Amino acid sequence: MLPRLALTAGEPAGIGPELLVRLAATSLAANFIAITDRGLLARAAERCGASLQLTDDDGADIEVRPAGSLRIRHIPLAAQEVPGRPDPRNASHVLATLSEAAQGCMERRYAAVVTAPLQKASINDAGIPFSGHTEFFAALAQTDVVMMLASPELRVALATTHLPLHAVSAAIDAASLERTLCIVYDELCAKFGYPDPRIAVLGLNPHAGENGHLGREEIDTITPVLEKLRQRGMRLLGPLPADTAFVPTQRQHYDAVLAMYHDQALPVLKSEAFDRTVNLTLGLPFIRTSVDHGTALDLAGSGKADPSSLIAAAKMALDLAARAESSIARDANGEDQGHNSRKSS
Ligand SMILES: NC(=O)C1=CN([C@@H]2O[C@H](COP(=O)(O)OP(=O)(O)OC[C@H]3O[C@@H](n4cnc5c(N)ncnc54)[C@H](O)[C@@H]3O)[C@@H](O)[C@H]2O)C=CC1
Numbered sequence: 001m002l003p004r005l006a007l008t009a010g011e012p013a014g015i016g017p018e019l020l021v022r023l024a025a026t027s028l029a030a031n032f033i034a035i036t037d038r039g040l041l042a043r044a045a046e047r048c049g050a051s052l053q054l055t056d057d058d059g060a061d062i063e064v065r066p067a068g069s070l071r072i073r074h075i076p077l078a079a080q081e082v083p084g085r086p087d088p089r090n091a092s093h094v095l096a097t098l099s100e101a102a103q104g105c106m107e108r109r110y111a112a113v114v115t116a117p118l119q120k121a122s123i124n125d126a127g128i129p130f131s132g133h134t135e136f137f138a139a140l141a142q143t144d145v146v147m148m149l150a151s152p153e154l155r156v157a158l159a160t161t162h163l164p165l166h167a168v169s170a171a172i173d174a175a176s177l178e179r180t181l182c183i184v185y186d187e188l189c190a191k192f193g194y195p196d197p198r199i200a201v202l203g204l205n206p207h208a209g210e211n212g213h214l215g216r217e218e219i220d221t222i223t224p225v226l227e228k229l230r231q232r233g234m235r236l237l238g239p240l241p242a243d244t245a246f247v248p249t250q251r252q253h254y255d256a257v258l259a260m261y262h263d264q265a266l267p268v269l270k271s272e273a274f275d276r277t278v279n280l281t282l283g284l285p286f287i288r289t290s291v292d293h294g295t296a297l298d299l300a301g302s303g304k305a306d307p308s309s310l311i312a313a314a315k316m317a318l319d320l321a322a323r324a325e326s327s328i329a330r331d332a333n334g335e336d337q338g339h340n341s342r343k344s345s
């Protein structure tokens with residue numbers, strides 16, 4: 001049977017709906033369940049000039065999905081979309097799609113969720129505090145999570161996510177940094193198959209603080225955490241100056257990078273692999289992947305948006321779901337050694 005993959009369309013006025021249509025057109029071996037408004041997808045297909053066969057999801061498993069088809073779990077829009085013009089009246093619709101996807105994953109009705117981009121400001125304009133899928137899913141699952149963006153060549157995790165720059169330093173304390181590093185370490189083992197991953201940790205300040213002359217966060221917070229975790233056996237580099245951490249000679253020495261804030265490292269990934277990078281949430285009790293880009297309101301409705309990142313996100317979700325299934329099977333047979341967690345050591 002094909003794995004049931006939940007898809008959310010994100011901002012109705014963005015490129016998400018048409019990206020779902022493009023994803024449906026692939027021959028990926030998945031039972032795609034789009035959690036969104038039926039009419040929104042039908043209109044997106046019409047605007048792209050693509051054919052789309054929509055069938056209500058009855059929860060049944062399928063063995064084959066014809067290309068160009070999707071199952072749908074209809075969640076109605078509050079107001080019909082106008083491409084390029086987000087309408088805060090649809091904020092509750094967007095959040096309802098995320099809640100259904102997360103709930104369904106936690107109840108094992110879906111093997112994973114793949115999210116298309118939403119317009120964070122439009123949800124805020126509706127008077128709803130919201131800073132991103134990552135934080136929303138973490139709150140629903142009541143767990144600590146870490147945002148990671150991964151291309152085939154580079155994996156970057158973030159110590160802080162959607163914060164104004166002035167709030168970053170205060171948000172990085174020893175306890176949160178230790179938690180974050182343990183999640184990244186464990187998930188590199190569990191999700192990416194590294195038996196003993198090497199993580200490069202960036203400094204916060206220019207030149208990683210220049211021995212305290214350009215900031216003390218490296219000395220007061222980051223280095224002590226790294227030393228503590230190294231004593232537990234974790235292979236950690238740093239704190240490294242962020243400006244040179246991504247040069248080819250450095251890259252040979254690590255499997256992933258932990259950056260201190262959103263724009264410290266994501267421009268590196270997006271400038272070299274915008275069409276191949278996937279955003280994933282580490283630490284959740286379910287698999288969530290997403291695109292690396294935003295709602296591209298300038299392209300919405302044109303049918304010109306590139307679906308590559310969404311397709312890569314769906315492929316990664318399928319790979320991770322298959323890995324999780326085989327780990328559960330090994331566990332049931334008493335064969336699983338467990339991954340190399342250092343959390344409790
Ligand atoms: N996972 C999510 O839900 C994310 C949501 N966003 C949201 O997106 C909104 C807009 O963000 P921006 O910074 O403008 O970034 P953006 O990624 O939407 O657009 C930046 C540029 O890249 C182009 N672009 C983006 N995706 C493309 C695609 N698939 N094919 C071709 N061109 C593409 C756009 O046309 C634009 O020129 C923000 O309000 C933010 O909240 C941003 C990142 C991730």
Ligand SMILES: NCC(=O)COP(=O)(O)O
Pocket residue numbers: 131132133134135266279290292
């Ligand atoms: N730049 C990545 C991003 O903003 C995605 O956030 P999220 O909605 O996946 O939490």
